[in-house]
Amino acid sequence: MFTAVPSDRLEYFLKEKNITNYVHAMEYEPKQVIDQPVKSTLNSKAGTYLCINLVNGKKYVGSASQGGMYNRYCGHLLGGHGGSQNVKAAVKKYGIENFAFLVLETNENGKIRDEILATEQKYIDLLMPEYNIALFAGSVLNSKWSQDSRDRLVKSETYLKRMENLRLARKNTPVSEETRELLRANALERGPVSDETKLKMSINNNKSVAIQAYLADSDTLYREFLSIAEAAEHFFNDRDKRGPIKYALAKNTKILNKYYLRKS
Structure with a gap:
């Protein structure tokens, strides 16, 4: 369901990571009871989202262009096509009721890939999500990073800390x-x-x-x-x-x- 007030568990993790200005939050909503307005609301957004395990706080950060946010939600948390295998395995282990899906930030130019990826990378660097395989934004959008971008990331403090x-x-x-x-x-x-x-x-x-x-x-x-x-x-x-x-x-x-x- 879309929540104006997060549950105590979700609020704890949001405060811990200093996430105060998110767009939408969903906590446990089986696919069969999601109504059309919810789907339409998700798909009207382009931007960066967060899947969070409310048991251990592990996270996955991803992005979607306009028209793709609902598919991301289904793919990661409801066993739909695509989605992170790490998140799917965790949902199978802990149960969907222990996960939340947040739209962290939207991009007005929903079809401009570079802007979406820049926002996603910002949150990857900020949250260091444990379920993400790579530290590069953009895999779900089939984009490739330049060698110069990869070189800069390899030398960054965030990357070195994550590798350690x-x-x-x-x-x-x-x-x-x-x-x-x-x-x-x-x-x-x-x-x-x-x-x-x-x-x-x-x-x-x-x-x-x-x-x-x-x-x-x-x-x-x-x-x-x-x-x-x-x-x-x-x-x-x-x-x-x-x-x-x-x-x-x-x-x-x-x-x-x-x-x-x-x-x-």
């Missing part, structure tokens, strides 16, 4: 023996490395090389890493397992059959 938090979280996450065996089996399947490949890998023998990982099926930015060692820790839970990362960079092959790696 992710590194610490991964470091403190235990890895099961089953997962270790699976990773070991995957490594063995790749077979021995040729002398030619070893030579190419040695050229890239630099722990501080910044890397970008892209989804192979869509060429969408998945994640950024500050070093080869950090990428190895993410994909293999072992910072010393840098060989497969260097090989993928040198040969432009997929890693884990899902990602392409490129130097930033």
Whole structure:
């Protein structure tokens, strides 16, 4: 439902993040009882929205052009087409009644993509949403960032803080023996490395090389890493397992059959 006064839980998280001037808020409204005026109101807006888990405060920030806001709501929270897989999994675990959907800010020029993306990026930097895979705005609008924009973000304080938090979280996450065996089996399947490949890998023998990982099926930015060692820790839970990362960079092959790696 659209709420003029947020619930106590939602109000707590909004105050914590100093969000005071949002446009609309919806808390638990099953798809079958959303009436046409609500759909029309959502779809009349172009701008940035927030999905928030009221149990743990984790967030997802996205944007929609005019006519697409209702589809974003359905995709993320009601199991509709598209939407963040992280949010969908969380809704399945915690229940839709523990989520809120907010329209944070609207853009008057609803069809001008650059303005919408700039607003979305502002809130990504402000809220550092945990459910977002990448720190770049615009994936839902099929836009691509320039290399200059990516370089600026990689050097920003927000990005460095986020990467450090992710590194610490991964470091403190235990890895099961089953997962270790699976990773070991995957490594063995790749077979021995040729002398030619070893030579190419040695050229890239630099722990501080910044890397970008892209989804192979869509060429969408998945994640950024500050070093080869950090990428190895993410994909293999072992910072010393840098060989497969260097090989993928040198040969432009997929890693884990899902990602392409490129130097930033």
